[in-house]
Amino acid sequence: MIRLSASQRSGLVGAALLAAVLVAVGVATLYFGSRYQIRLVYSAYVNLIVVLGLQVFMGNARITNLSHSAFMGIGAYAAALCVTPENIKKISLPAAPWGLADFSLDPVLSAAIAIAITAVLAFLLGLFIVRLTSIGATIVTLAVLVIVHAVFLYRTDIFKGNQAFFGIPQVFDLAWVVGIAILAVIVCRLFRESRWGIQLRASADDEVGAAAMGVEIYKLRLIAWVLGAVILAVAGICYAYFLGTISARPFYFNHVFLTLAMLILGGMRTVTGAVLGTFLISFGLEGVRYLETGPVLLGIELPEALGLSGIALGAVIVLTMAFRPTGIMGNREIETLFARKTF
Amino acid sequence: MLVLNDISKQFGGVRAVSNVSFEVPAGQVRGLIGPNGAGKTTLINLISGLLTPSSGTMSLEGDILDGTGAAARTRKGIARTFQNLRIFENLSVGQNIEVAQITARSEGHEDSIAIGEAVERFDLAGKLRMPANALSYGHLRRLEIVRALALNPKVLMLDEPAAGMNEQETEELAEALDWVKTRFGCATLVIDHDLKFIMTLCDRITVLNMGAVIAEGTPREITTNQDVIDAYLGEDHSNAA
Numbered sequence A: 001m002i003r004l005s006a007s008q009r010s011g012l013v014g015a016a017l018l019a020a021v022l023v024a025v026g027v028a029t030l031y032f033g034s035r036y037q038i039r040l041v042y043s044a045y046v047n048l049i050v051v052l053g054l055q056v057f058m059g060n061a062r063i064t065n066l067s068h069s070a071f072m073g074i075g076a077y078a079a080a081l082c083v084t085p086e087n088i089k090k091i092s093l094p095a096a097p098w099g100l101a102d103f104s105l106d107p108v109l110s111a112a113i114a115i116a117i118t119a120v121l122a123f124l125l126g127l128f129i130v131r132l133t134s135i136g137a138t139i140v141t142l143a144v145l146v147i148v149h150a151v152f153l154y155r156t157d158i159f160k161g162n163q164a165f166f167g168i169p170q171v172f173d174l175a176w177v178v179g180i181a182i183l184a185v186i187v188c189r190l191f192r193e194s195r196w197g198i199q200l201r202a203s204a205d206d207e208v209g210a211a212a213m214g215v216e217i218y219k220l221r222l223i224a225w226v227l228g229a230v231i232l233a234v235a236g237i238c239y240a241y242f243l244g245t246i247s248a249r250p251f252y253f254n255h256v257f258l259t260l261a262m263l264i265l266g267g268m269r270t271v272t273g274a275v276l277g278t279f280l281i282s283f284g285l286e287g288v289r290y291l292e293t294g295p296v297l298l299g300i301e302l303p304e305a306l307g308l309s310g311i312a313l314g315a316v317i318v319l320t321m322a323f324r325p326t327g328i329m330g331n332r333e334i335e336t337l338f339a340r341k342t343f
Numbered sequence B: 001m002l003v004l005n006d007i008s009k010q011f012g013g014v015r016a017v018s019n020v021s022f023e024v025p026a027g028q029v030r031g032l033i034g035p036n037g038a039g040k041t042t043l044i045n046l047i048s049g050l051l052t053p054s055s056g057t058m059s060l061e062g063d064i065l066d067g068t069g070a071a072a073r074t075r076k077g078i079a080r081t082f083q084n085l086r087i088f089e090n091l092s093v094g095q096n097i098e099v100a101q102i103t104a105r106s107e108g109h110e111d112s113i114a115i116g117e118a119v120e121r122f123d124l125a126g127k128l129r130m131p132a133n134a135l136s137y138g139h140l141r142r143l144e145i146v147r148a149l150a151l152n153p154k155v156l157m158l159d160e161p162a163a164g165m166n167e168q169e170t171e172e173l174a175e176a177l178d179w180v181k182t183r184f185g186c187a188t189l190v191i192d193h194d195l196k197f198i199m200t201l202c203d204r205i206t207v208l209n210m211g212a213v214i215a216e217g218t219p220r221e222i223t224t225n226q227d228v229i230d231a232y233l234g235e236d237h238s239n240a241a
Helices: A006-034 A037-060 A070-081 A085-092 A107-129 A134-154 A174-193 A195-205 A207-212 A217-243 A253-266 A271-292 A308-323 A334-338 B040-048 B069-078 B093-106 B113-121 B139-150 B165-184 B194-203 B219-223 B226-240
Strands: B002-011 B014-024 B027-033 B055-060 B078-080 B154-157 B187-191 B204-209 B212-217
Touching: A006 A037, A006 A174, A006 A271, A006 A334, A006 B002, A037 A070, A037 A174, A037 A195, A037 A217, A037 A253, A037 A271, A070 A107, A070 A134, A070 A217, A070 A253, A107 A134, A107 A217, A107 B027, A134 B040, A174 A271, A195 A207, A195 A217, A195 A308, A195 B093, A207 A217, A207 B139, A207 B165, A217 B212, A253 A271, A253 B014, B002 B165, B014 B055, B014 B187, B014 B212, B027 B040, B027 B078, B027 B194, B040 B069, B040 B078, B040 B154, B040 B187, B093 B113, B093 B139, B113 B139, B113 B165, B139 B154, B139 B165, B154 B165, B165 B187, B165 B194, B187 B212, B204 B219, B204 B226, B212 B219, B212 B226, B219 B226
Parallel strands: B027 B187, B027 B204, B078 B154, B154 B187
Antiparallel strands: B002 B014, B002 B055, B204 B212
């Protein structure tokens, strides 16, 4: 039987509270939402899984990662290559090498292969990244993002570049992504409160002090890095299995910037922060996008303001870093908001 | 037993530690004193694996430590505190201690009852759920000691544990460390500039000056040693002792 520590039990309570919020938003959208709103909320949940994948490494090791959208893309493309029916691949990828167009697998097996490929790539890269200083690691993750995007873009025989990779079976709906997001929340909370998570957070506070406490810093960073990549791959699979069509562009800078802003606003040190930041920006941006179109508000015709959402995202990052660098939640998880002060 | 044999450390042209040899058996408290820049903290950094000696060897209970890093040495049983506090300030007080307990458990040690007693003894019992950065300076120093004890160490090294404490706090700390000596029975190495504190606490004292050992002996022998008086204590202290 698995014995949970007091921190992990507390983490499960927090995960249950967050799960209740996720279920409530999901159910309300399913029953009362329009097609557009369901799509919007689905997209928010996929981004939530991405932000959670980002939080596992960035929040616990406190090393900025800019390659997360690349790992999401690897998961999405690997699953798409496996799951797309042969007859469609023969049309869309006529020059595919290594027999990639000559087979198709069921969605579960395809997802498992995609996760395994992403995990192996993350592990090999992680062996190098976890030994670097904070700024060095961040620069390398940026390089990884650019390299992966270049491969997606220029190996058109496999990935179709900026053209749509179509024909992916649309096997997921909103209920699926809500369930997977809840699972990701539980995994992230259990990891954060686990012996690995606590020691990794200690090393983020003080590397020398942690080494003096016997913490194997590189090993713990590697575990968090690979776990984060696996969650990112799952997000990519959710994206592909819902839309049925993917291309290289959504896995690049704009998405990196968007999800980074979500994590920074909510607070990268906590899972609650990841959830809060994702919801605030996902739904807040919809309001900003409405303003971009030049609507009439209270009888006043506002001018068109294309690009306002980009400015708003930048402003969120700048203002959060200036006035509350630890994000809205700081070090506090949701369950601590309901706990009585005991000291 | 911790054994240092001819340990030296060279930083460029500066010889910070020069041919230092001594032993600290289990249960003994050894003081390490000397003027600023004498090489005391460098020596602790060498023993804990944060620095690599230029020459010499060291062992713990016959197990050669040379070539092992800081985390590996901790796992072998060498614990330390720092002159400048290295608290995990975004963790709670309890989690700071848990970081060490996780390491101890992974090395096959059961959670010691003595740690619970140490938490009480060092006045941290009611503060375990507090964020560590909410503790007073004196309690942060105590937390570092309890955290090191949670490693179940064979060797405990305390780098200026009484620094910044007032006289009453220092006396309480000396009593608590005396209790640690009896309860944990580990070899202890203490650096401090408070000579009353050192003389009360230690069984033996090693005096360093310019990186080299200039004297070694019981507290009484050290206070009457002319080399130590000249280099560190001064005549006033010698007369007072």
